[in-house]
Amino acid sequence: MGKETFRLKKAGWLVLCLAGLCLFSVLLLQAGKIRAEAETMTTEVATTESKEQTLDASTTQQAISPSITFSKKKKSLKAGKSFRFQVKTVGITDKVTFKVSDTKLAKINSSGKLTALRTGKVKVIAIAGEYSASVSVTIKPKKIVALDPGHSAKMTGGTEPIGPGSSVKKAKDATGTRGVSSGQMEYELTMKLARKMKPLLEDKGYQVVLTRSNNKKAISCVERAKVANKAGADIFIRIHADGINNASVSGASALYPSSRNPYVGKLSSKSKKLSSCVLNAMCKKTGAKNRGLVARDDLSGSNWAKMPVTLIEVGFMTNPEEDKKLAQNSYQDKLAKGMVQGIEAYFGY
Numbered sequence: 001m002g003k004e005t006f007r008l009k010k011a012g013w014l015v016l017c018l019a020g021l022c023l024f025s026v027l028l029l030q031a032g033k034i035r036a037e038a039e040t041m042t043t044e045v046a047t048t049e050s051k052e053q054t055l056d057a058s059t060t061q062q063a064i065s066p067s068i069t070f071s072k073k074k075k076s077l078k079a080g081k082s083f084r085f086q087v088k089t090v091g092i093t094d095k096v097t098f099k100v101s102d103t104k105l106a107k108i109n110s111s112g113k114l115t116a117l118r119t120g121k122v123k124v125i126a127i128a129g130e131y132s133a134s135v136s137v138t139i140k141p142k143k144i145v146a147l148d149p150g151h152s153a154k155m156t157g158g159t160e161p162i163g164p165g166s167s168v169k170k171a172k173d174a175t176g177t178r179g180v181s182s183g184q185m186e187y188e189l190t191m192k193l194a195r196k197m198k199p200l201l202e203d204k205g206y207q208v209v210l211t212r213s214n215n216k217k218a219i220s221c222v223e224r225a226k227v228a229n230k231a232g233a234d235i236f237i238r239i240h241a242d243g244i245n246n247a248s249v250s251g252a253s254a255l256y257p258s259s260r261n262p263y264v265g266k267l268s269s270k271s272k273k274l275s276s277c278v279l280n281a282m283c284k285k286t287g288a289k290n291r292g293l294v295a296r297d298d299l300s301g302s303n304w305a306k307m308p309v310t311l312i313e314v315g316f317m318t319n320p321e322e323d324k325k326l327a328q329n330s331y332q333d334k335l336a337k338g339m340v341q342g343i344e345a346y347f348g349y
C-alpha cells in the first residue's frame with residue numbers, strides 16, 4: 001500500500017463517521033419532535049375531558065332544580081284591555097297552561113293572553129306539570145261613574161250657594177215628586193235605578209260611586225256633587241223623575257249646563273253630549289217619548305260638579321200611564337240598561 005492509498009482510506013473513514021453523526025443527530029431530533037407532539041396530544045385530550053366534565057356538571061344541576069318563571073308580566077291592567085303573559089321554563093318538558101284565580105274579574109286563553117273584565121285583584125297562574133308560578137294583577141276601572149239617585153226620604157233643610165263662590169242661594173234639597181197611580185216616591189224609584197245600574201256598569205269594567213246608598217240619609221245637592229268630585233269621577237249621572245200639574249204630559253228629558261254657565265260653562269259641550277247619549281239610548285230601549293235636551297244653569301248639584309254632568313228625567317210620575325210603567329221592575333230594568341248603553345256610547349266603547 002502506498003502513502004497515497006493510506007491517505008484516501010483515512011479520508012473515507014472520516015466521511016463515514018461524519019455521515020453517521022449527522023444521521024444520529026437527525027434521529028435524535030425526530031424522536032424529540034415526536035415526543036413533543038405526543039405531549040401536545042395528551043394535553044388536548046385532557047382539555048376535552050375537562051370540558052365534558054363541566055357539561056356533565058351543568059346537566060346534573062339543571063335536572064336538580066327545574067323552574068318556571070314569568071318572562072313577560074304586568075302588575076296592573078285597565079278593564080277592557082288585554083295583555084299576553086309569557087313564562088320561561090328550565091328543565092320542564094310539560095306543556096304550560098294558564099288560569100286565573102277569579103274568572104269574573106278576568107279571562108285568560110291557552111297562550112297566556114289575559115283580558116281584564118272587572119275591577120279588583122286577580123292572580124295569573126302558569127302551570128307546567130307539577131310546577132307553577134303566579135303573579136298578582138290589579139285591574140283598574142276603565143272609567144269612574146258617579147250615580148246620584150235624586151232626593152231622599154230625609155231632608156237636610158236650609159240653603160246653600162247655587163255654585164262655587166256664588167251669593168245666590170237655593171234650598172239644599174227638595175222632596176221630589178210622587179207617582180199618581182203607584183204612590184211610589186221619586187227617591188224610591190231613583191234609588192232602584194241606581195242600584196240596577198251599578199252592577200251593570202261594574203260588569204263592563206267601570207267603577208261606580210253612589211252619592212247615597214239608602215233612603216234614610218239626608219244629603220244636599222252640593223254634597224252630592226262633592227261625592228262625585230272626591231271620587232275623581234269621569235262623569236256624573238243625576239237620576240230624577242218629572243212631575244207637573246198636568247196628567248197628560250209624559251216622556252223623558254235630560255238637563256245640561258249651558259256654555260254661559262258661570263261655574264261649569266267649560267263642561268257644557270261634553271255635558272250636552274253625555275245628556276244626548278244617555279237620553280237617546282234610554283228612550284230607544286224603553287220606547288219612552290223623547291222630550292229632548294234642556295239647558296239649565298240653576299241646578300246647584302250640577303254647578304258644583306268638576307266633570308261632565310247630566311240630570312236625566314226618566315219620565316213623568318204625574319202621568320198615570322207612565323207612572324204605572326215606572327213602577328214595574330221590568331221597565332226599571334230597561335231604563336237602567338238603556339242609561340248604561342248611553343254611558344258606553346258617550347265613552348265610545
Ligand SMILES: [Zn+2]
Pocket residue numbers: 150151176177186240241
Ligand atoms: Zn227630582
